[in-house]
Amino acid sequence: MIDLYQSQRAMRNMRRAALQRGVIAILDVGTSKIACLVLQFDGPEEPREDGLGSLAGQSQFRVIGAATTRSRGVRFGEIETIGETERAIRTAVQAAQKMAQTRVDHVIATFSGARPRSYGLAGEVELTDGQVTEHDIARALAACELPDFGAGREVLHAQPVNFAIDHRTGLNDPRGHVGNRLAVDMHLLTIDARVVQNLLYCINRCDLEIAGLASSAYVSGLSSLVEDEQELGAACIDLGGGSTGISIFYKKHMIFADSVRLGGDHVTSDISKGLQISMAMAERIKTIHGGVHATGMDDREMIEIGADSGDWEKDRRQISRTELIGIMRPRVEEILEEARAMLDAAGFDQLPSQQIVLTGGASQVPGLDMLATRILGQNVRFGRPLRVRGLPQAATGPAFSSAVGLCLFAANPQDEWWDFEIPAERYPVRSLRRAMKWFRDNW
Amino acid sequence: MRALKSLVSMLSAPRVPRDPAPSRLAYRMERLWLTPAFRHAVRVGMPVMAVLMAGIVWLSDADRREAMSARLSELRESFENRPEFMVGLIAVEGASPAVDSAIRQMVPFQLPVSSFRLDLDALRARIERIDAVARAELAIRKGGVLQVQITERQPVILWRTAGGLEMLDETGHRVATLLDRTARPDLPVITGEGADAHVPEALAILRAARPIAARIRGLVRVGERRWDIVLDGDRRILLPQDGAIEAVRRVVAIDRAEDLLGRAISVVDLRNPGRPTLRLAPERVAQFTSSDVEVTGQ
Incomplete structure (x- = not known):
């Protein structure tokens, strides 16, 4: 567990270094295509009078290079033939670099396969000094009992989605609140470790440093759901080439993700x-x-x-x-029915709003809306990715929602478990302090 | 027809699907090329290095170096010796004939000479080393003329030394040697060690003594600190070190009132301003002591 913590942390630091350098690449390794975008970060834009920014503050980066190539050696969103995939990644990265006229060393990657599995975790700690500090949050996160997700699986996302203090729940940021008990709900997404290993190997063979990993279902939800949908509850169904990613958002957090191995x-x-x-x-x-x-x-x-x-x-x-x-x-019916089954299993019908957004390359089939309405319910719409600066017209279609979502993820990542310090075992310090107190009281 | 088509397809090159992926080497080379530092080094650094290396290799041979320097100096020579840069004439203005000829003899080169070779500053310093020249201005005018504008020193006083008579200007700088006193009867004479360093004071004394100028033979610097006015008949007025001009004015006033210098007095001693002293001429001393003239006062 500590291992993963360290490696995720290393990736976070790499991402920070890349942002400082200003150039980072986005790599979407899909079953049918591999997309590479080169982002240039040129600092936050100057604030406007009304305090808002264009594109809801997402405009601090610019796409300066974009390339797509036919994917090879990938099945069900998982790398099957490493050499072929490596060559395809090389093609995409080189073309994007050429368009950007700059060299990129850091890459954030996403993929749809690897059998994601969601877990809901809960942790609870007593607050020592009333007010909630960052350290208390870290303790609460550390207090979550990890489920036994099996050997050979790794944690990809571990996001605190809800905080509760005493009986007040639904807090986004509990820092500064006063209470006795701090409870946290955490969403944990695990994936098959060997699939990630293959991807990392491919990217390393291309002389690139990995600065982050994200689930494709999560990032396509980020880019294709509008803010209200993320707040009120919505599902994003990313109909990809080899697999279909499903993510459920509620209160601006992803609370469930899964994938259907059909596409x-x-x-x-x-x-x-x-x-x-x-x-x-x-x-x-x-x-x-x-x-x-x-x-x-x-x-x-x-x-x-x-x-x-x-x-x-x-x-x-x-x-x-x-x-x-x-x-x-x-076949399309089968895919949608599988997705429906997963949504039902996840308890999607409990959410206040049950918007379903279809995105991904396969959502462009004409007539899909009528079919989807019959299977998934009335609240179905098609989603296209958010518009980001500099994105070429060819890359604005629904097939690019995960690539664009990854751009947003790179610019404004969600706090994850490893962004908080590990609470050090503070027993020795405390006992020493107790001894000091005893001395002071008794002498 | 079908057979022909298949024949054509057999004859044409076998269709191998083209791999769009760059090879690992090509990919690395392209990344290297997109590295700004490397790119700059190749596009600017390498050409500069190549040119420098070629130059160094070419110059490493002594014969080539010699030939190049010879060629360069030849080029320089031919450019400098163009007629438009040649100076063929010296025009001296504002100088007396003697100074003029001295300057012409002094010029250290044979005319005509290229103006690139002329060091006007050095030449000017050299000309100004002539005592009679106060200031010299040199310029090369159109038509190859070196114009020398001279401001001469004007002699205002003569200084008699053991070696002879020197003419000095108003600052005490030597102008020339005078062989014959009668050549310049208009100039007053001073003498004594270090007198030339105090010419302005001597001139002031002479200006103050203008009313008795007819009697004055000259000034003598005594003990390198004060002046004596020597009058005709070997009479002297001894002036103090400080306030000499006031003392002269006093003598002039007394002379105007009492005709002091018309009397038989050999020395007027004003060295002590509180106590001016007169010395009678020796032949009149006997006459003075034999008579019973009562002398009162100073």
Whole structure:
């Protein structure tokens, strides 16, 4: 546990160093694409008269380089072929560096796989001197009983989401409050350690220093949910290529995250298998003609699905769009139903507002809104990432919500457990002080 | 047709999917190239170093160095010796003929000479070392003329020493030697050790003694501290060290009132201002003692 604490801390320090240097890279290692953004931090902007900043204070950085490349060697958001992925990362980083005309040494990475698992932790301490100090918070966090999340798993996020003093709950920042007991609720997200190890290895092979890691479900929620939704309770469903990330936000904190190991690539492979065409062709007809809601018109819309086999009959096949939709729809339904099951398991229906936001590359399928409404409920909308300065037009689509969210995460990270000092075992000091007191009282 | 197509596809190069990823080396090189320090070193440092190295290698050969310096000096020579830079004439203005010829003899080079070789400051210092020259201004004018504007010293007094007569200007600086006193009868004469250092005082005394100027033969510096006025008939007025001019004025006043200098007096001693003393001429002393003239007062 201390190990992880130290390594996360080292990453935090690295991030601080990178911010001081002013340039940091964002790497989104997805199943279908690898996106790299180069951010330049040029200090906080000058405050306006009304005390607000543009983009809710998110404008202290600028995107100066952006590059996307087709991902290779990644399945279900996890690195499978290290060499291939390393090459793909190299391609993206080099192109982004070239656009930024600067060298980046620090990178913050996100990935969607690695079987995230959420835990809710609670800790409670007596306050020694009435008022809550940072040290008391650290003690309360340390008092949380860690669940047995199994060998080979690591903690990715450990965020205090709620503080309570005596019977007052729902505090965001308890420092300075006066009370007897401080209780904390912490959200812990664990992931498969070996997946992270592979990613770190790939990034190190590219001569980059890792300055932070984040779950893709979390960061895409950061960028695609608006502030009210984060406050009142909302779920972000990031329909990616190889996996679908689900994160639930309440009171501006992530309280649950999980992922479905299904995504847009499975739709493509269904098309490829069902129509007996190549993956590339399947991807092409999925993006151009795809849909999930068939109408009468679609029976007459014929799609050429050529092949290069040399057989006239095979190379001149045509299918109607209805057939394509018939292949795609069950898979998309399956993904959404899986997501629904997870939301139900997490108790999403207990939240005051039950907004569901669909984002990610696979959310661009036409007609998905009607399907999603049927499965997930009425409160469904599509989410696009927040607009950040300097982001190229090509990178403003829903497929980039996790990359943009990672930018926000880099600029304003949430306090995590390792941002507080470990409470030192203070027994010796206290006993010495007691002895001194005894002396003073009795002599 | 199909066979032809397949033949063409067989003949054309086998299609290997191109890997868009840069090799590890290329990636590292590009990162190195994007490092600002390295980039600067390559774009500025290396060309400068290369040029410097080439220069050093070329200059390391003694023969080449010699040839280059010879060529350089030749170039310099030919440029300096252009007719527009040559000085062929010296024009001396404001100098008497003697000083003029002295200056012309003094010029340490043969005309014509390039103006680059002329050190006007040194030449000016040299000309100003002539006693008769108070100030010299040198300029090279258009047409290759070295113009020397001379301000001469004006002799105002003669100083007789064992060596002869020297003409001095009003500051006591030597102007020239005078061979014949009669050549400048207008100038007064002073004599004595260190008299030249006190010419302004001597001039003031002479100005104060202008009413008796006809009788004055000259001034004598006595003991390097005070002045005597020598009058005709080897008579003297002994002036004090301080307040000499007041003493002269006093003598002039007494002379005007009592015709002091018209009488048979050999010395008027004013060295003690509280007690001026007269000494009679020796031939009149006997006459004075033989008669019973009552002398009263001072």
